[in-house]
Amino acid sequence: MTSVITYIIRRLLLAAVMLLVITLVTFGIFFYLPRLAGQTPFDVAAQYVGKSPTTGQILSVEHKLGLDQPLLVQFWHFIQGLVAGVHYNYGSDKTYCPPPCFGYSFKNQQPVWPLMISRFPVTLSLAVGAAVLWLVGGVATGVLSALRKGSIFDRAAMGIALAGVSLPIFFTGLLSLTLFSYHWQIFPNLQYVGITQNPLEWARNLVLPWVTLAFLYAALYARLTRAGMLETMGEDYIRTARAKGLPERVVIFKHALRATFTPLMTIFGLDLGLLLGGAFITEYTYSLPGLGQFALVAVQNQDMPEVLGTTLFAAFCIVLANLIVDVLYAVIDPRVRY
């Protein structure tokens, strides 16, 4: 197992380096590129005051946001904050931003990390619920389609899957909202309720978003599973297993599906990682207060620290998902360890 451990350690170090690079690039994009376009820190600060401000006010805000310092110093403060936290002292108003401090939101006058972390359960609920649905539904459909290749079920399923992959989420989402929430009032008054508050309400309010999101991915997974299954079922060892007299169910689930599953698992890990960073369109359509909606509002408000925070968080989720998938792969398939 030592090779696995070395492998894991190497991957961890690589992940850490990647995160640092991503932080640097993101910081550069949000704080350096505007300067290249001619925007001065004074201009940026002017966005964060009320109407008709005085010059003194703008300069005060500039100082408060640290915009009057060189970019590398700002970046260094940011890294310091991530690791050790930051004290914001404005005369008698003192705020402490505990680590990991992803910065201080200009518009909301709050540290970014608590805002993000309070929204994470929503995105988690949405992503995990949809993931369960699409995995079960997609894989099952794909397996059945592969086994009944050419049948009416197969053609219908793949037809619907094509629709699922092609129809954008904002279309299917709005359609299901109009039909099931506003018109037929089957799921009226959609509003996110935490699972700890009321599990039944939590589930009820998430059914429509789950199904909408899962429909897209299930379609994808159905097609992938079907293709993978068809390929695997044609392999020699399947023929051997049948020749040995194993029941069909064992042949499919124990042998064929296992082989099909490994690439699916890689994709699943990446998809889930991406979603954990925020399912933007779904959250926006259903007004779910998750990380995706948070990011969209932050972009609309040009709130750079919040956008930086969500970008980094999403990057972190993807890197972590990548890492887990790679490790699992290495554990399962010894050929991969290098």
Add this chain to the structure above:
Amino acid sequence: MKKPHRLTLISAGAVLSLGLAACGSSAKTTSTPSQGAGYGAATTTVVNSSAHKGGTLIYVNSQDWDSPDPGNTYYGWSWDFARLYSRTLVTYSAVPGTAGEKLVPDLATSLGQVSNSGLTWTYHLRQGVKLEDGETVTSQMIKYAIERSSAYTPGAGKPAVLPLGPTYWSVFLKDPTYPSAYYDKTPGKMGLTGISTPDPSTIVFNLTKPMAEFDYLATLAQTAPVPEAKDTGTSYLKHPLSSGPYMFQGNYTPGKGMTLVKNPNWDPSTDPVRKQLVDKIVVTVSVPATDEDNRLLSGQADLDISGRGVSPSDSARVLLNSKNKASADDVLDGFYIYTALNTKVAPFNNIHCREAVLYAADHAELQTAYGGSYGGDISTQALPPQVGGYIPGYDPYGFAAHPHGDLTAAKQQLALCGQPNGFSTTIATRNASDDPKENAGAVALQAELAKVGIHADLYQYPAAQIGSVVGTPDFVHSHHLGLMMYGWGPDWPAGFGFLNAIVNGAAITPAGNSNLEELNDPAINSELNNVMAINSISGRSQVYSQIDRQVMQDAVFLPIVNLKSLLYRNPRLSNVFYNAALLMYDYSQIGLK
């Protein structure tokens, strides 16, 4: 074998969903809405007048607060909503229409008492007014609230704490360089000499020059009392202590909203303005506009508190459906839409080139861009109708007679300014995703000006950067932004509040500027500087009318429309009416039928 397995899954899922839907029916679901009171009923009358108590209001908002802290907010809807949890020295009457512009004392016993040749304003406070924690409201709390507000900053080199609200106090009170309560080292933080508190129920304002409209300043949310010991600075917005009929339950969460519940320490006998009818008010923010409209029209939400009205894509659903239309009001939202012509960007330094633009504009098309007759009324002068001094029928460039522009006159003006074949310029506008109406207006104007040979490019920018684009004169000059699309809403319904920031030469600032045309007309400047010494409303109105005429003569404004919003009210609401000072429904009155 597999078939039943798959079918079982599907049917199990379906049964589960339906089961959840069935047992998930919450008390929040409203039944089919009853009949609305009639189109426009709330503009002039109180709809569903009732004293019925109880229930929960469901409010939504497509925007989010800049800050629910009354000392640090600048949205009109935020000030209106703040009436629920904050009382101010003076406030607007809770009556429909233009009668709502009348000022009435709120925390004070009467409107301000003026003395010392207009330099001293004194207010006496009502007895028995308490905050939600049981503390009695004192004049020191009001003084502290103003000291901590956006009006005062420590200046360059020290960070400002609450920069988002209005800055009027430091302009009119003595001691303008007071460094804000957060840098005040005096005991109790009462260092601002511009305000005196001789006893806990008297507050005295010491001005540097007369300001006859000071009572309007006293309506600002920044006069809501804040106890110094409980002020948490930038965190105060989570739960500002209430002096009104409702208080926050728990905290406000940015991006999500908050819930208000009854404030047990609000005494109705001290408050002739507000009502405390419902038990709870739930506010959800950052709801996408179309989702918000759907919730309103299906009865699942009660009001959109941003007051911006139904989005243009859903207006047809309201206006063409008689049932929905009976619950709608098309109201003036106070915003005056115009194009500013910058006097420092050539060739607009020449008045005739400016006049050419005014004559060439096609107002019918511009009105269409802003939503047609439901979106706004064509404006022909420099004041909106709700401001004293507005001159009914004043139309110096003949917009009413020539709704499609007067191209002959435009060409004559072009010849007079030495550009008979037209010239090139740039129109600055917010981009289409931030402000679709303004963007459409700019495109329409571009086409209209092309007819007389004025070739205009479009410069589009995100709304959030307005202060650093059109609001920064250096940027305007370097990018040749001769024409700038703009909208301006007065902070209070009187001339000084409307005009000063947009036409006074002394109000030009290096960033966040609102005098976009950089007008510096000595006649207008001196009129504005002196109007505040005139004590009578009619006297001041005459001055504002004069400024109106002068601005139009200077041809620095192309008036476009007075914007209107199509507001929708859920038929189950009681005591709903439009107040012309708050420019939307008065949220301090609403209950359930």
